[in-house]
Amino acid sequence: MNKNDFDTIPDREAIGSQPRVIDFFPTDNDSPQTLSSEQIAKWNANGYLGPLEAYTADAIASIRSHFDSLLAETLAAGRDSYSISSAHLKHTLAWDILTNERIVAYVSDLLGENVIGWGSHFFCKMPGDGKRVDWHQDCSYWPLTPSKAVTAWLAIDDADAENGCMEVFTGSHKHGLIDFAVSDSSTGNVLNQTVDHPERYGTASLTPLRAGQISLHSDLLLHGSSPNRSDRRRCGLTLRYCPADVHAYLGWNQKGVVVRGTALPSKWPGAKRPSH
Structure with a gap:
């Protein structure tokens, strides 16, 4: 499978036809190495955790500079600012962030000792x-089973209410797969799903982050974001992880990188670091 095959929004019928176990699996970790026991408990209760420190001001400024160049190339090629997906398969910048030890350490405390990074x-x-970005659950887009994936959302720019930071409904991760309606780009929605009346499933919360910080959220957490009506850009990089025992359909295992521990090559053969 070509790395560019992952650039479009997945076909929901193909994903929906795969047999999957969709449920929240609470973290049971009596001796976390990076997170605290209180943070583990908060994760289990809310399906969300943040903010967490990932990069210093100087380090994220360097990342931002590299992203500025990547964005300029993308726009010059006629693509939009939301189109840089499966980035770790094409750009060393994203690969190196996906495999960053500090970020992986947070995720490993939630997922265990064998962790796959498979999305960016x-x-x-x-x-x-x-x-x-309308209200949605990540797991409805991903042909993975069981639903144990975690997203680390890295703020490349400062993200706040004015420029459209992520918003979540804490506790919504405990409701399984929630019914959604299909939408399209003509409505202004970046994705193609929307969940009506999300307040039925949890408690609304804004999630502002300073550049260099991350948040973590479950693949079952309802989340979205409002338009950026400010004069400032708001860029975030989503990094997707799962335990090595998760099964990926539709060739998605080809995107995976072992970022902690080990994995069976038959399940996760291991994508290679790009050359540029």
């Missing part, structure tokens, strides 16, 4: 672009 997508809201 820049969600870059340009100043005043007017686009939003």
